[in-house]
Amino acid sequence: MINESMAAIGRSRSCIRELFEYGNQQAAKVGRENVYDFSLGNPSIPAPPEVDEAIISAVRDLDSISVHGYTSAAGNPALREMVTADLNKRYGTNLTSFNIFFTCGAAPSIVSVVKALAVDGAEIVVQAPFFPEYRVYVEMNGPKLVIVPPHYPDFQINLAGMEAALNAHTQAVIINSPNNPTGVIYTKETLQALAALLKRKEEEYGHPIYIISDEPYRELVYDNAEVPFVPSVYDDTIVCYSFSKALSVPGERIGYALVADTCTDELAVMDAIVGAARAIGHVCAPSLQQRVVGLCAGVRPDMKAYDHNRMRLYNALTSYGYECVKPEGAFYLFVKAPGGDAKVFSDKAKERNLLIVPGKDFGCPDYFRISTCVAPEMIEKALPHFEELIREYK
Amino acid sequence: MINESMAAIGRSRSCIRELFEYGNQQAAKVGRENVYDFSLGNPSIPAPPEVDEAIISAVRDLDSISVHGYTSAAGNPALREMVTADLNKRYGTNLTSFNIFFTCGAAPSIVSVVKALAVDGAEIVVQAPFFPEYRVYVEMNGPKLVIVPPHYPDFQINLAGMEAALNAHTQAVIINSPNNPTGVIYTKETLQALAALLKRKEEEYGHPIYIISDEPYRELVYDNAEVPFVPSVYDDTIVCYSFSKALSVPGERIGYALVADTCTDELAVMDAIVGAARAIGHVCAPSLQQRVVGLCAGVRPDMKAYDHNRMRLYNALTSYGYECVKPEGAFYLFVKAPGGDAKVFSDKAKERNLLIVPGKDFGCPDYFRISTCVAPEMIEKALPHFEELIREYK
Numbered sequence: 001m002i003n004e005s006m007a008a009i010g011r012s013r014s015c016i017r018e019l020f021e022y023g024n025q026q027a028a029k030v031g032r033e034n035v036y037d038f039s040l041g042n043p044s045i046p047a048p049p050e051v052d053e054a055i056i057s058a059v060r061d062l063d064s065i066s067v068h069g070y071t072s073a074a075g076n077p078a079l080r081e082m083v084t085a086d087l088n089k090r091y092g093t094n095l096t097s098f099n100i101f102f103t104c105g106a107a108p109s110i111v112s113v114v115k116a117l118a119v120d121g122a123e124i125v126v127q128a129p130f131f132p133e134y135r136v137y138v139e140m141n142g143p144k145l146v147i148v149p150p151h152y153p154d155f156q157i158n159l160a161g162m163e164a165a166l167n168a169h170t171q172a173v174i175i176n177s178p179n180n181p182t183g184v185i186y187t188k189e190t191l192q193a194l195a196a197l198l199k200r201k202e203e204e205y206g207h208p209i210y211i212i213s214d215e216p217y218r219e220l221v222y223d224n225a226e227v228p229f230v231p232s233v234y235d236d237t238i239v240c241y242s243f244s245k246a247l248s249v250p251g252e253r254i255g256y257a258l259v260a261d262t263c264t265d266e267l268a269v270m271d272a273i274v275g276a277a278r279a280i281g282h283v284c285a286p287s288l289q290q291r292v293v294g295l296c297a298g299v300r301p302d303m304k305a306y307d308h309n310r311m312r313l314y315n316a317l318t319s320y321g322y323e324c325v326k327p328e329g330a331f332y333l334f335v336k337a338p339g340g341d342a343k344v345f346s347d348k349a350k351e352r353n354l355l356i357v358p359g360k361d362f363g364c365p366d367y368f369r370i371s372t373c374v375a376p377e378m379i380e381k382a383l384p385h386f387e388e389l390i391r392e393y394k
Numbered sequence: 395m396i397n398e399s400m401a402a403i404g405r406s407r408s409c410i411r412e413l414f415e416y417g418n419q420q421a422a423k424v425g426r427e428n429v430y431d432f433s434l435g436n437p438s439i440p441a442p443p444e445v446d447e448a449i450i451s452a453v454r455d456l457d458s459i460s461v462h463g464y465t466s467a468a469g470n471p472a473l474r475e476m477v478t479a480d481l482n483k484r485y486g487t488n489l490t491s492f493n494i495f496f497t498c499g500a501a502p503s504i505v506s507v508v509k510a511l512a513v514d515g516a517e518i519v520v521q522a523p524f525f526p527e528y529r530v531y532v533e534m535n536g537p538k539l540v541i542v543p544p545h546y547p548d549f550q551i552n553l554a555g556m557e558a559a560l561n562a563h564t565q566a567v568i569i570n571s572p573n574n575p576t577g578v579i580y581t582k583e584t585l586q587a588l589a590a591l592l593k594r595k596e597e598e599y600g601h602p603i604y605i606i607s608d609e610p611y612r613e614l615v616y617d618n619a620e621v622p623f624v625p626s627v628y629d630d631t632i633v634c635y636s637f638s639k640a641l642s643v644p645g646e647r648i649g650y651a652l653v654a655d656t657c658t659d660e661l662a663v664m665d666a667i668v669g670a671a672r673a674i675g676h677v678c679a680p681s682l683q684q685r686v687v688g689l690c691a692g693v694r695p696d697m698k699a700y701d702h703n704r705m706r707l708y709n710a711l712t713s714y715g716y717e718c719v720k721p722e723g724a725f726y727l728f729v730k731a732p733g734g735d736a737k738v739f740s741d742k743a744k745e746r747n748l749l750i751v752p753g754k755d756f757g758c759p760d761y762f763r764i765s766t767c768v769a770p771e772m773i774e775k776a777l778p779h780f781e782e783l784i785r786e787y788k
Contacts (some may be wrong), residue, residue, distance in 0.1 A: 001565060001601045002659065002666040003512045010669025046458030055682075059449050064440030068643040104498045104647065108675030118397045133672075140673035171395060207395045249462040251681025253498065253647075265396065272396040275404025278527075279534035280674040281502030287645025288449075289680065 009140065014132055015361050016040060023355050030353060036382035037355045037374070041180065041331060043248040044373035045305050051247055054295040058288060067291065071284045073274060075102030075256075079294030083256065086297035091229040099261055101273055102285035104253040106216050106242035110137045110174075111280060113212055113238050113257055116272035117171040118142035124212075125165045126174040127151070127158055128363025129181050129334065131214070134174060135361075143171065147363055155182040155325055155334070156190045159197060166201045172210040172238075173198065178217040178227065181362055181369035182334040183310075183327020185221065188228045195234040202236070208264040211237045216255075217330040219246040219300050222307050225328040231260035238263065238273075243293045245331075246301050254289040306331045309372040312379055320387045321394070331372045334359070338393035342368040345389070352385045403534065408526055409755050410434060417749050424747060430776035431749045431768070435574060435725060437642040438767035439699050445641055448689040452682060461685065465678045467668060469496030469650075473688030477650065480691035485623040493655055495667055496679035498647040500610050500636035504531045504568075505674060507606055507632050507651055510666035511565040512536035518606075519559045520568040521545070521552055522757025523575050523728065525608070528568055529755075537565065541757055549576040549719055549728070550584045553591060560595050566604040566632075567592065572611040572621065575756055575763035576728040577704075577721020579615065582622045589628040596630070602658040605631045610649075611724040613640040613694050616701050619722040625654035632657065632667075637687045639725075640695050648683040700725045703766040706773055714781045715788070725766045728753070732787035736762040739783070746779045 013021070016039055023037040058067050074080065080097035087095055103109040114124065114137055122143040126134055128150045138145040148165045151158035162173070175194075177186040186194075198209050213230040218241070221227060231237040239258040244250035259270045284290075313333055314326055323336040335356075337345040342358040346368055349356050359367035407415070410433055417431040452461045468474065474491035481489055497503040508518065508531055516537040520528055522544045532539040542559045545552035556567070569588070571580040580588075592603050607624040612635065615621060625631040633652040638644035653664045678684075707727055708720055717730040729750075731739040736752035740762055743750050753761035 001511070001513055002662055003510055003670070006510050006512075006669035006673065007662055007666040008669065009672055010665035010667065040464075042459075042464055044459070047462050051462070052453040052458070055453050056450055059446040064446070064642065065436075065438070068441050068445070068645050070434075070436055070644045104680075105675070105677055107677050111673075111675035116397055116400050117395070118400075119395055136672055137675060248458065250464045251462050251678055251684075253677065253680050268396055268401055271404035272398075272401040273404065275400035275402065276397070278403055278530055279400065279505075281499070281505035281531060283499055283501050283647065284645055286498075286647050286680040286683065288682070290645075 005140070009136060016132070016357055019355050019357060026353050035353045035355070036378055036385065038370035038382070039355045039357055041371050042373060043245055043250060044375070045248055045302060047248040048296070048299050048302065050296045050299045051249060051292055054292045055288060058291050068287055071287050071290060073277065073282065073284055074100070075285055076287070076290050076294070079290045082294040083297045091232055093229070093231060095258070095261060099258055101257045101270065101277070102290055103255050103257055103277065103282065104285055105244060106214060106240050106255045107133065107137065108277070108280060108282060109240040109255050109257040110134070110212065110214060111141055112273045112276040112282070113240060114138055114141045114143060115276035115279065116269060117210065119171065121169045122171045123167070123169040124172045124174060125162065125170055127162065129155070129359060129367065130174070130363055131176060131180050132361035150364055153325065155179065155184040156186060157194050159193055162194065163197055166209070168205045170201070170209050172212050174212045174214060175230070176214040178220060178329025180217065180330055181332045181359070182325055183330045183332050184325060185225055185227055185328045188233065191228050191230060191233045198234065208236045210263070212240060213237055214240045216242040216245050220303065220306070220331060221329040222303060222310065223328070227329065231262060235260065235262035236264055238269065247293070247296055247299065248301065249289070249292070252286060252289045254285050254293050306372055309374060309376060309379060312376070313370065313372060316383050317386060320390050322386070322390060333370050333372060334367050335370065337366055337368050338390050340366050342366055349385070349389060354382055354385045399534070403530060410526070410751050413749050413751060420747055429747045429749070430772055430779065432764035432776070433749045433751055435765050436767060437639055437644060438769070439642055439696060441642040442690070442693050442696065444690045444693045445643060445686055448686045449682060452685050462681055465681050465684060467671065467676065467678055468494070469679055470681070470684050470688070473684045476688040477691045485626055487623070487625060489652070489655060493652055495651045495664065495671070496684055497649050497651055497671065497676065498679055499638060500608060500634050500649045501527065501531065502671070502674060502676060503634040503649050503651040504528070504606065504608060505535055506667045506670040506676070507634060508532050508535045508537060509670035509673065510663060511604065513565065515563045516565045517561065517563040518566045518568060519556065519564055521556065523549070523753060523761065524568070524757055525570060525574050526755035544758055547719065549573065549578040550580060551588050553587055556588065557591055560603070562599045564595070564603050566606050568606045568608060569624070570608040572614060572723025574611065574724055575726045575753070576719055577724045577726050578719060579619055579621055579722045582627065585622050585624060585627045592628065592630070602630045604657070607631055607633045609633055610636040610639050614697065614700070614725060615723040616697060616704065617722070621723065625656060629654065629656035630658050632663065641687070641690055641693065642695065643683070643686070646680060646683045648679050648687050700766055703768060703770060703773060706770070707764065707766060710777050711780060714784050716780070716784060727764050727766060728761050729764065731760055731762050732784050734760050736760055743779070743783060748776055748779045
């Protein structure tokens with residue numbers, strides 16, 4: 001007499017978590033220093049000093065009730081305004097606090113948007129490779145998830161595949177740039193082509209097709225790469241954002257849903273997001289963290305450590321013969337599995353206590369993901385294993 | 395092409411929020427000091443010093459990643475253990491960290507439990523008066539909400555009404571003691587009688603009927619009143635708890651779901667709660683606040699201010715002729731409306747900028763709720779209005 005589909009997803013950990021837990025067990029057996037765990041995308045650099053300064057000054061200087069008390073469901077208006085002011089400054093937009101709804105991270109933001117768009121027969125399209133939890137967020141909240149094959153070898157958007165996936169039931173397309181797992185940033189040209197396709201399909205079907213732009217890695221870029229702001233390219237954009245990665249506060253659960261002021265039915269969409277959030281028990285985002293992200297809206301992460309790891313791993317792996325697109329953002333490498341089956345390859349790697357995530361749940365069973373938010377010393381100890389592994393296939 | 399039921403609950407604020415916003419508008423017009431707002435149950439005392447001390451010492455003394463990083467979905471095991479240790483000490487239970495799943499407050503905790511129990515045709519029973527958001531949490535997540543009439547005049551459990559409401563589809567009964575809005579604490583005898591009834595019905599229908607015990611006010615009691623621990627009275631109990639009121643941190647969104655170790659299908663129920671939480675985008679509860687509630691598990695609120703307000707209002711209102719059960723916990727008074735229609739009465743009160751919540755959404759249209767978490771000076775200025783209002787009915 002319990003809901004079996006809930007129990008099933010409760011029992012089945014994500015493959016990433018599964019691997020991470022395995023790593024912990026192995027560490028207990030053979031020593032942490034002998035496990036090379038590249039599984040989790042957990043920021044490995046401390047939060048910038050502004051974060052803890054904002055926390056300390058809030059609890060020391062401000063009235064307790066204003067720091068820890070309820071805010072409106074959307075969040076403290078002044079703090080939301082600080083976030084939109086930063087976006088307006090960078091992107092030349094005209095967003096106000098009314099466009100932003102603070103959430104407990106990107107995950108419930110995506111769930112709320114999905115529920116807001118969950119009409120009968122709704123479909124939501126995503127291109128592989130994609131963050132595996134999208135499947136849970138979409139399918140457990142009504143819509144069907146439609147998967148578009150990857151665009152090899154650059155992992156930009158597969159426009160032909162996208163067009164084939166769109167139909168009159170399509171309510172939204174989820175995109176994620178910089179991308180987890182590839183680290184690819186969609187170029188302005190890619191986004192403009194997607195926008196043109198969707199606009200044409202909107203006219204054909206007579207209803208909006210929203211882009212849900214999941215952007216936890218927006219600020220995590222290398223070599224000053226530009227991440228085009230999706231609402232500036234496509235009117236019907238809803239941004240789901242998390243401060244987890246940019247401020248190294250993934251445990252604090254703070255993000256937002258942003259309904260662009262150019263969106264069709266802007267107000268109704270926001271009403272539905274507010275209602276969906278209420279239905280899943282959202283009251284407000286953590287109030288102290290609302291203050292942190294308002295005050296730190298302009299703070300950018302220090303990418304030095306991630307960049308070092310990215311280049312070390314990318315250069316070494318490609319020199320051994322691995323195929324991998326060079327990441328321009330985020331903190332992952334998505335690597336083609338020697339032999340073509342990433343599950344087989346990752347099992348082989350596991351025997352060496354080298355933990356890499358096979359790409360099946362990302363929709364790319366021939367690739368594996370490695371996270372670059374790890375200790376540089378671990379990379380050095382792991383590289384000989386990567387080299388030996390590929391040698392077996394030559 | 396948006397989900398209309400989500401948009402509808404997004405547009406319709408709760409009657410309490412509606413009144414609160416009206417109060418803010420009136421304050422702008424006639425001055426804050428001329429609005430007597432008894433609408434919100436928002437703690438009016440600062441967080442105990444231990445809360446801010448825990449926050450400051452965490453960000454000052456601990457590693458940033460351990461403070462702000464992801465925890466497991468259920469929460470940091472050591473901090474969960476601190477919470478169960480406090481419960482075990484007080485109630486003689488044998489709970490461990492495995493019984494507790496930290497959530498972003500009681501609201502998503504209740505939603506996750508409802509979704510976990512949401513089988514086809516499921517019904518969840520609640521007795522009036524009840525917290526109006528239960529309707530959203532239950533009906534927007536599948537089950538039917540079945541409402542049992544109040545038990546006048548003591549607002550204990552209406553056992554005959556409860557028995558009439560139970561059937562083979564009943565998955566759970568939500569109880570809330572100390573109660574919002576009445577302030578009544580269910581006695582041990584009441585709970586034992588409910589337990590006996592449910593046990594009999596479990597046998598009759600051949601499946602568990604869970605008590606969902608919503609306990610945000612557990613620590614908020616007067617005159618050392620005892621709040622029986624529901625899992626000690628009834629095996630099939632799931633507790634939904636929030637630290638919002640006990641630690642005056644309602645904006646911080648930290649609470650838990652506790653599946654009693656005596657529950658039928660204990661592990662499967664927890665799996666389903668974990669899965670339901672995942673489906674609504676739960677990743678973990680705010681990590682810094684997990685630390686706060688672990689370290690402050692034994693901290694109790696200072697009830698002096700609430701008690702002063704409770705007694706002043708109770709004594710004054712009853713001396714004017716109002717009928718009201720004397721609250722033993724929480725921070726509300728639930729008062730019978732002179733004339734019998736609380737909407738008419740509260741509209742009359744509104745003309746005097748006296749804001750009280752009519753009981754219709756609580757399932758008691760002949761009562762109104764006033765919150766006692768207000769400034770004592772406001773009470774003194776409001777009392778003559780209460781006195782004049784009832785005089786009109788004599």
